[in-house]
Amino acid sequence: MAQAAQTPIVDVRDLKVEFRRREQSVAAVNGVTFSLMPGEVLTILGESGSGKSVTLKALMGLVPDYAHVSGTALVAGKDVVGMSKDELRKIRGPVVSMIFQEPMTALDPVFTIGDQIAEIIRTHEGLSHRAAMKRALELLEMVSIPSAARRLKNYPHEMSGGMRQRAMIAMALACRPSVLLADEPTTALDVTVQIQILLLLRQIQKEMGMAVVFVTHDVGVAAEISDQVAVMYAGRLVETGTVYEVLSERSHPYTEGLLSSTVHGGMKGQPLDMIRGQPPNLAALPPGCSFAPRCNQAAESCHRVDAPSVTLGPGRLVRCIRAQPLLAAE
C-alpha cells in the first residue's frame, strides 16, 4: 500500500472537541479520523455548524480553553492534542500555519505588512531585520502582489480584499510550513478574485510540496483545489475519498443531497433536488444517525442506531448503512 512508502504528515485519530459551558456540553467535532500525505490537498466540505472550522483550529491548538479536546492529531509526527502553549508556539509557523476567511481580523492593523511578515521570520529563524525584510519581499512576490516593494510599507487597511488575502498567505508561508490550514480563505472574496487565490494556492502548494487542509462550504471550490475530500456533517466525517470519488460516486445521501442542491449550470427550469429541513442543532442531536431526520433514504433503524463507518477502499470511508451493499459489489 501507498502508506508504507510515506508517513502521513497529518494523522488525526478519533478527534473530539467538546465545548463545555455551564450545564451543557456540545460536541462540535465528534470523532473525526483522517490522514493526509505530504503535498496533498484535503478539503473538508460542510455547512455551517458542521464542525469543519473547529477541526481545523484543533489542528493548530487554537480552540478556546473551555473546549475539551481528545483523541490524537499528529502533525508532522507530533501530537497537537495536549501540547503546551510553548510547544504550540514553536510549531506554529515552521510546521503548521493558517489562513483565515477575513484577513482584516487576522492581520494587525497597526503594523505594516512588511513588518508583520518580517517579525514572524525573525522570531522563528532569528534573522536580522534587514534579512527578514528581504525574505518578506520575496514572499510578497511569490503571492503575486504587484509592486511588492511598495506594498511592504502598506498597512492592512490600505489594501483591497484580494491583496490582503495574498498578504496573509505570504505571512502564513513565511516559515515554509509543511502543513497549511485554510479556513474558507476565498469565501469573502469576489468570484474573479477567488479564482486567482485558488490558482495561487494550488501553484504554491505544488512548488513547496506543502500539505493543505482546506475548509469550505462551496463544492465548486472543493472541485478546484482538492486531491482528497472529506464531507462533514454534525461533527463527523460522513464521506471521505479522492475528489473524483466523492464528487462522482456520492455514496452518502448527504453528499448526494449537498451536491444536487448546489446550483450550477444546466439546472434551470426544474425544482432543485434538495435536502429537507435544517442543519442539526449540535446541542440536541437526534439519536441514531444524525442525518437520518433529513435523509430520504433513511431506514427505520437509522433513527435508532448510529450508522457504521464503512471502508470502501484506502482512504475511502462512508458512514451510512446503505454503503454496505456497495462494498459487497466491489
Place this chain on the structure above:
Amino acid sequence: MTNVPAFAQAQGSQTQAAQVPIGNADIRKPVVEASQGYWRSVWGRLKRDKVTMTVTVILALIVLMAIFAPYVTVYDPYAGGIMRRLKPIGTPGHWLGTDETGRDMWSRLAYGARLSLLTGILPVAVALGVGGLLGVIAGYAGGIVNTLIMRTMDVFYAFPSILLAIAICGMLGSGMTNAILALSIVFIPPMVRISESVTTQVRTLDFVDAARASGTTTSQIIRHHILNNVMGTIIVYATSLISISIVLSAGLSFLGLGAKPPQAEWGLMLTSLRQAIYVQPLVAALPGFMIFITSMCFNLMSDGFRGAMDIKLNK
C-alpha cells in the same frame, strides 16, 4: 460506473420526493417548547443567574425596609437622648447602636433609605426620560440635529460628574430638591450618549429599511421599531447609573449640599458620625456600609440584566 441498482433506485425516489414537499422547512417534529417570548426568555435566563437574583432580593429588602420603615422600627429616628449616645452595636433595644445624639441607628438607617433611594433613583429617572428622548431624536434624525444635541452634551462632559454636581448645587443653593435637580443634569449627557449610539446602530439595521419600504411613517418607526429595541439597553444603563447616583447624592449630603440635619439620610449620617469614628467605629461605618451595599447591588443587578437581555450574547 459500478453503482449498485439499489442506490440508483434510491436516487430516483429522491427526485420524486423532492417535487412534493416544496419548502417544507418544519419537518422536524413540532418542538415541545412553543415560543416563550422575549421577556419570558429573559426571565428564564435571570432565574439561573444566582448573583443577579441574590442582589435583586437584597435590593427588594432594602426597598421594603424603606417603605415599611415605621413598621419595622420601634424608635423615632429623630428622638435622641443624652443618656444613650453612641451605644455600641448589640446594645439591648438598640441592636445597631445609637448615634452621637442618642438616636436609634436602625430607625435612622431604615428611614434614611427613603431619602437615599429617592435621591439615587429620581435623578436617573429624570435623566432617562429627558436624555433617552434627546438621544433617540439625535440618533434617528442625524445631521444637524445630531450635531447640535451631541455637541451641547459634550460641553457637560468636559467636567467630572461630581464637580459638575457640586457646581450646580452651589449655583442653585443647597437642599434636597436642588441636589436631585443637579444630579439629573449630571446624568443627562451620558444617557443621551448611550441612547444616541444605540439608536444609530438600530437605525441602520435592515428591518428599519424594511419598515420604511412598506410605507411606515417615521413616528411609527420610532415608536414600534426603534424604541422597542433601544429601551432595553437604555434602561439597563440607567440602573447602572443608580449606583453612582446613590454615591454622588450621599456625597452631596456629606458636603452639606443635599439633605439638611436632622433629616435621616445615609450621606448626612456619615458626616455627623464622622467625629465618633474613634469612639464607635463600627456604628460610624454603618451608613457607609449601606451606601456601599445598595450601590453595589444596583451595579451587579444592571450587569446581570444586561447579560440576560442580550439575545445575541446568549444565542
Place this chain on the structure above:
Amino acid sequence: MSTPAPYKVYMPPVPEEIRGGKAQPLLIVDKLRKYFPVRGGVLNRVTAMVKAVDDVTFEVQKGEVLGIVGESGCGKSTTARLVMQLIKPDAGTLVYDGDPVGAFRGISVSALRRKVQMVFQESFASLNPRLSISDSISYAPKMHGTPRAEADERTERLLRDVGLNPAQFARRYPHELSGGQRQRVNIARALALEPKLLILDESVSALDKSVEAQVLNLLVELKQKRDLTYMFISHDLNVVEFISDRVLVMYLGKVVETGPVDEIYRNPRHPYTKALLRSKPSFDPAHRTTEMPLTGDPPSPLNPPSGCRFRTRCAFAESVCAAKVPELAATPDSPPQHEVSCHMFVAGSGHSRAISGGLS
C-alpha cells in the same frame, strides 16, 4: 407605449390587473444615478465622489425574473435601494407600470412601496428582534388599515405559503429560528402587502447550500402561484442563471451587458462578462480552471477610471476606451435584446477590433 393617455380624464379608473397592459414593462428605470460624497479634511468638505450607480437604465417585464449580477462595489444593491426609494436618487426616472414615480399624474412613492417589496440579505438584521414572527408579518398590513382579523388570517396563510407551520412558528421570535426559516419569514413579510414586484437583494447568499436550494425552490413556486415579478440580485452566477429569465451584468456602477439568460451565459460579449463567467469554479475536478480570467481586484468605485470603467483590467483596452464611455447597444450579430457596452462592438468606434464586428 400602451399606457392610457393622461388626457382621457373621463375614462373610468382602470382596474389594477390590466393597468398598463401586458406589454407595458412593470418597471422602467431610466438613467438612474447616485453619487455618494466622501467628506474629509479639516473642513469636512467633499473630497471625492463614489459613483455607486451611474446612468443605469433597464426594464423589468411583467412576470419575468431579472437577474442583476456583479462583484462587490458594482452598485447592484444601491440600485435595489434606489428603486425602493430607500435612498434618494440624484437623477433618473422610475416608471412603474406606465406611471412615473413621484411625478405629476404618476404614482406616489408610498404607493410604489406597496407594489414593490424587498427581501434583504441579512435574515436576522431585517427582522425586528422584539416582534414575534406573526407581528412582523402583519405589521405593514395593519399599519395600512387592514382589520386585525383579516391581517392575522393573511399572516397565517403567508406562513403556510412559505413552508412554515403557523401553529409552530407564529408566536416565535427571530432569534429562535434558523437562518433559512428567518429568510422564509422575510419573504412572507415582503409578500404581506401583496406586491407585484419583489426585489431579492442577495436573499439566499448567506444561507447554507442545502437551505439555499429550499428557498430558491420556494421562490420559484411563489412566483408562479402569486404571479410575481422578481428583481434577483446576487453575486452568485450559478444561482442567477438558475432563476433568471434575463440578466443584467454590472461593473462599477454601470451596466456592461444585458440580455436573455441563455444568451449571456452561452454567448457573452463583454470582456468582463466573459471573465466573470470563466471565474466560476468548475464543478468537475477533471476540468479545472488553469489560467486566471482576470488579474487584480475590482478598482474602488471612488473616482473610477475614465471612459470604459473596465479598461484597467481589460486585455483589449485601447486609447479609445479611456477617451469615450461606451454606450449600451445591441450588436449586429446577436438578438436585439442582447446589449453590450463595449467599443469593440460598435462599428467605427475607433477600436481596432471594431471593424470586424468584434471578436468571436
